[in-house]
Amino acid sequence: MITPPLFFNEVKARVFKGPWFSGMDFLLISDPLDVQYILSKNFSNYPKGAEFKQIFEPLGDGIFNSDSDTWRAQRRIIHSLFKKKRFELAVEISLKQKILQGFDPNSLSVEFPQIPYQKAFDDFEEGVIYRHALPASIWKLLRWLQIGKEKKFKTAWIVFDEFLEQCIARKQKEVGQSCKEQMEGKDFNLLTYFLAEDEGLAQEAAESGILTKSNKFLRDMAFNLLAAGKDSVGAALVWIFWVVATHPDVEQKILEEIKANLGAETGEQWRVFSIEEVRKLVYLHAVICEVLRLYPPVPFEHKVSIEEDTLPSGHKVPRNMRILFSLYSMEG
Numbered sequence: 001m002i003t004p005p006l007f008f009n010e011v012k013a014r015v016f017k018g019p020w021f022s023g024m025d026f027l028l029i030s031d032p033l034d035v036q037y038i039l040s041k042n043f044s045n046y047p048k049g050a051e052f053k054q055i056f057e058p059l060g061d062g063i064f065n066s067d068s069d070t071w072r073a074q075r076r077i078i079h080s081l082f083k084k085k086r087f088e089l090a091v092e093i094s095l096k097q098k099i100l101q102g103f104d105p106n107s108l109s110v111e112f113p114q115i116p117y118q119k120a121f122d123d124f125e126e127g128v129i130y131r132h133a134l135p136a137s138i139w140k141l142l143r144w145l146q147i148g149k150e151k152k153f154k155t156a157w158i159v160f161d162e163f164l165e166q167c168i169a170r171k172q173k174e175v176g177q178s179c180k181e182q183m184e185g186k187d188f189n190l191l192t193y194f195l196a197e198d199e200g201l202a203q204e205a206a207e208s209g210i211l212t213k214s215n216k217f218l219r220d221m222a223f224n225l226l227a228a229g230k231d232s233v234g235a236a237l238v239w240i241f242w243v244v245a246t247h248p249d250v251e252q253k254i255l256e257e258i259k260a261n262l263g264a265e266t267g268e269q270w271r272v273f274s275i276e277e278v279r280k281l282v283y284l285h286a287v288i289c290e291v292l293r294l295y296p297p298v299p300f301e302h303k304v305s306i307e308e309d310t311l312p313s314g315h316k317v318p319r320n321m322r323i324l325f326s327l328y329s330m331e332g
């Protein structure tokens, strides 16, 4: 049996007091009913808040850094992208080519090359952690002085922006030359979707007033989706392989399911399954879900209360309180 990691498991809801005047008090919750209440039932009372946006500054106005109407509009736009058959095909092609932005850095090659924009992304994430750990007045002072972690953060931001600019400029040129081919061809990626004419997207954009072809929108969208999908998928894969490697019975069942459903010999040494094929693998799906439950790649989330409230567990929440919940240590 696989036991979940223990972290704040005994804590239901507890207020942590930061140093005086640091503005770092927060409420830590771990009751699934409280979390569901915040994420769903009383969602409108718990935005990410202004401080979140300051900490995650380089994410601009992208979905991760948005609340209310802008958040809702971007969520609709991203959903419409994910629902496209064309997107599924692009995922398949990308898996084969190991690319997301129309560019393969070969980061999985055995030499483990250091790729500047990847290092920049790691530095950005490190900077965000520091901003969470320090009082806002301190990190803002360091930012103003451009020293320490804040200097590293700024440099990383510039390097990553240059990388995104190049990806966007290249795709703008390609789409400008052959829009139809780009939408239908193997070079489709998420930037193609926003740059090329798509009826569904055009309607969403018109309704929300978002300029989906502007450089700012493309840059923020690309950065946010990379931030959403990069380390979450990386961490999930590591845990999945670890669990499978340490549970031979599970590995055996996965292999049997693959053979039973997709076993046709093709004579190829390597074969990437299509999305339709992968849908048949229900046991594998269950394994992935269980690993995500036991080892959630996004360990923490935080929100801020607008009005005072009472959580289902009975805990009182004052106005403007930072709330932190650990997906790693849900009770239940």
Ligand code: HEM
Binding pocket: 039, 063, 064, 065, 075, 078, 225, 226, 228, 229, 230, 232, 233, 236, 292, 296, 297, 298, 301
């Ligand atoms: C195993 C992989 C992943 C895990 C565990 C994961 C987990 C999460 C979690 C916990 C949230 C916050 C949900 C909430 O607060 O309501 C989230 C939001 C989100 N994720 Fe993922 N994610 C993964 C992969 C991806 C990928 C590959 C993408 C896209 C490329 C993506 C795009 C998003 C977006 C756009 C949001 C919405 C942010 C928002 O509403 O503010 N995620 N994800």
